[in-house]
Amino acid sequence: MKKFIINNTILGLPILLAVTLTIYFTVIILRFPLIGMEVREESGQWIVANIYENGWASSQPIVEGDILKLVNDQKPENHSTVKWFKRVEMADSITISNKNVNTKMYTTSHSYINSQYLFYLLLPFFFTVMTILLSIFIYRKKKNDSSAIVLIYFLLSIGVCYLSASVSSRGDIIGTISNIITLSFSLILFVHFLKSYFLRYNLVFIGMKSLRILYTINLLFLFLIFISLFFDKLYNFGRNIQLLLFLILIVYLFFHLIQFYIKSRNSEGRGVLKILGLTLFVAFSPFLCFYGIPKTLFGKELALAETTAAFLIVIPISFVYLQLVEKLFDIEFLLSRMRYYALLSFPFTLFTILILKLILNIKLLSSFTIITFIVLFIFTILFLYTKEYLDYKISHHLFSQKSHFESSLYKFFQKAKNETKVNSLIQNLMNEISDVLMVEGIEYIEVEADSEGANWFLKNRNNYSPVLVDHLEKVNWVKYGMGSLIEFVDGFIIVIGGDYRNKNIIFCGMKKFKTNLNIQEKIWLETLAYISGILLENFQLIEDLFQKIETYKNQKKETSNSYPSWLSRLLFTLSEKERLNLSIDLHDSVLQDSLQILREVDNIVVKVTDQSIKNDLYELKERILDNIHLVRETCNELRPPFLTERGFFDSIQYLFEQTKLRSNFILHTKLESTLQIVEKEYELILYRVVQELLNNAMKHSKATNVKLSLTEYNQVLTIVYQDDGIGMDMTQLKDSFKTIGLSGIKERVRSIGGTIKICSGPGKGMNVLIEIATGSDEND
Numbered sequence: 001m002k003k004f005i006i007n008n009t010i011l012g013l014p015i016l017l018a019v020t021l022t023i024y025f026t027v028i029i030l031r032f033p034l035i036g037m038e039v040r041e042e043s044g045q046w047i048v049a050n051i052y053e054n055g056w057a058s059s060q061p062i063v064e065g066d067i068l069k070l071v072n073d074q075k076p077e078n079h080s081t082v083k084w085f086k087r088v089e090m091a092d093s094i095t096i097s098n099k100n101v102n103t104k105m106y107t108t109s110h111s112y113i114n115s116q117y118l119f120y121l122l123l124p125f126f127f128t129v130m131t132i133l134l135s136i137f138i139y140r141k142k143k144n145d146s147s148a149i150v151l152i153y154f155l156l157s158i159g160v161c162y163l164s165a166s167v168s169s170r171g172d173i174i175g176t177i178s179n180i181i182t183l184s185f186s187l188i189l190f191v192h193f194l195k196s197y198f199l200r201y202n203l204v205f206i207g208m209k210s211l212r213i214l215y216t217i218n219l220l221f222l223f224l225i226f227i228s229l230f231f232d233k234l235y236n237f238g239r240n241i242q243l244l245l246f247l248i249l250i251v252y253l254f255f256h257l258i259q260f261y262i263k264s265r266n267s268e269g270r271g272v273l274k275i276l277g278l279t280l281f282v283a284f285s286p287f288l289c290f291y292g293i294p295k296t297l298f299g300k301e302l303a304l305a306e307t308t309a310a311f312l313i314v315i316p317i318s319f320v321y322l323q324l325v326e327k328l329f330d331i332e333f334l335l336s337r338m339r340y341y342a343l344l345s346f347p348f349t350l351f352t353i354l355i356l357k358l359i360l361n362i363k364l365l366s367s368f369t370i371i372t373f374i375v376l377f378i379f380t381i382l383f384l385y386t387k388e389y390l391d392y393k394i395s396h397h398l399f400s401q402k403s404h405f406e407s408s409l410y411k412f413f414q415k416a417k418n419e420t421k422v423n424s425l426i427q428n429l430m431n432e433i434s435d436v437l438m439v440e441g442i443e444y445i446e447v448e449a450d451s452e453g454a455n456w457f458l459k460n461r462n463n464y465s466p467v468l469v470d471h472l473e474k475v476n477w478v479k480y481g482m483g484s485l486i487e488f489v490d491g492f493i494i495v496i497g498g499d500y501r502n503k504n505i506i507f508c509g510m511k512k513f514k515t516n517l518n519i520q521e522k523i524w525l526e527t528l529a530y531i532s533g534i535l536l537e538n539f540q541l542i543e544d545l546f547q548k549i550e551t552y553k554n555q556k557k558e559t560s561n562s563y564p565s566w567l568s569r570l571l572f573t574l575s576e577k578e579r580l581n582l583s584i585d586l587h588d589s590v591l592q593d594s595l596q597i598l599r600e601v602d603n604i605v606v607k608v609t610d611q612s613i614k615n616d617l618y619e620l621k622e623r624i625l626d627n628i629h630l631v632r633e634t635c636n637e638l639r640p641p642f643l644t645e646r647g648f649f650d651s652i653q654y655l656f657e658q659t660k661l662r663s664n665f666i667l668h669t670k671l672e673s674t675l676q677i678v679e680k681e682y683e684l685i686l687y688r689v690v691q692e693l694l695n696n697a698m699k700h701s702k703a704t705n706v707k708l709s710l711t712e713y714n715q716v717l718t719i720v721y722q723d724d725g726i727g728m729d730m731t732q733l734k735d736s737f738k739t740i741g742l743s744g745i746k747e748r749v750r751s752i753g754g755t756i757k758i759c760s761g762p763g764k765g766m767n768v769l770i771e772i773a774t775g776s777d778e779n780d
Contacts, residue, residue, distance in 0.1 A: 037088040046076040070095035081171030089171035124163040131159030147196035154189040187249040279318040345380035405524040440509035448502040483530030494529035583638035670709035701725030721768040
């Protein structure tokens, strides 16, 4: 209970203080307009030194050099803002004497309202209220999260800082003190928030010692600034110190973020860092570029601080998003789009500003022009983002033609996935183009370059019209890659493949109604051509591979009556992959269905009272169990589970044990416990060899005794098989991949560079000797 009260007090008091200050600042802004007049004392008189562009005084016939006589019917030096800040603010009336010695009293009011309410009340007020509401929302959602608590302090600080800037410009002492404290503290609280936030990604943004140093330096600077308030000559120095501290913290923060990003760019928090960088850039760059840097270096700002501070609104929105969201938006996509949209928006915005200058005769470097440029630039980018989103959402309803092209692409790819031949793919592509665009004619053409690559010629050029041949042979095809679209007077061409010496193209005649290709049709054709080119290239590679395999196979069979070892290994690898897929399918379909049927039979047995039916169900259950056992054994044979789980030695031992249980002969085995296979690829092949020898013995040998040994000497594995069965005529042994027996064993052994000798005859049993180098393949 005590902890609950402390936590609520820690967060409740700052929120209550922020609400109180917001009310107070709002009353001050409503009560007193921004007069915007700086004065200086000369020879006992107060001279008007400067008049703010957006202040009340700028709308009055008051100019620099006029003499300030009275403020609220009292001497100027008795007025608090003149005394403390050398500015005339929070006054109901002022008396001015101009150069003609004409004295006039002015009554301040909000009758002249241009942008004051917008910049000094509405934007700051809504910003501060939003930060307070977000703080309350975060507290309700994540009050036990340390980073959330720091974020609440940061939001309250930056909200009060923004609103107090308007009050500080009016010379209110509470507003000035609040602004001085929160301006720099908000940045340090931001650093503190990042430190707490990145702990969830196990990243250290800043050490606790460095954070304490920042707090200490900030307190020292604040002490100097507060001292300067009590000395007239140090006031401007204090304001510059405040700006300098803020600039130092900003620069430190940016450099530290860059350093942190470089160090953590491959970590999980990479997206967060980019979002933070973008947020800070949008929020603070207007203040730095148009107020902070010009004011510090040249003593005059390009835009008012209150105006540039409007961009701070992105900070609470972004940080609350980071704190509450579980998945981040794609910042990489957002930034790439922003670069493109900014490139489009800049010339449009610049052109608009120039038009406004000509029409309204405004100054190009005035604060109004700069703000208008920035706002228009940002809104143009936002409009382009919105347009892209709307295109995605409603394009299917507004642009039926686009939807038609998307359906066409989908239909073509559905057909293409079942094709295995190049000619069929090209024919499907031509049919799709003809059906969609309704062109007058369509041809598949191959063009090739001469030996020097300077001139191009059509293959089978006599099959085409002379006009078409002349057109195509004039094209410099080197410039056009896969997916290119070339338009002619009497048609168009798409490039679907080729290299720098030859091109595969499709020529299409004019559309049915003699119209040009529109943008959607061009995009569709280029997409279709590019992806078709990829498919065509893959199909050609596969066809070439098959052709080479077939040619090589025939050559080797003519010379040595055997296949190359690499081909055998490739085919057996494909076979094992299919065995694996079949095993998974059997396990996930037949086996699971059988188990479900078994459970249903058990449920029926419980409900049945007739004993004869129960007996039938028990018999059915036994048959189902036998089938389940058979399916499991089949799965194990297709994909030996022990081989990956327990290794080669245990798998062979298990195979021997299973064979002894299922066979009608006596199996004598010898297996060295120190047997090791260096190449993992060989383990499955050797397992299959032993498995095939034992299966052959069970199915065909009719033996009573079988001996099988696996020994290793000098890195050579020797497999010896002997049986006393019926044997076989060796002249009937065919070398074919279609047989699974001894010829299959021979090819498996040869695929890993081994040798095999088979001796047998009718009634003489069978002897097999296999020798394999364990871990080397010298015959490839």
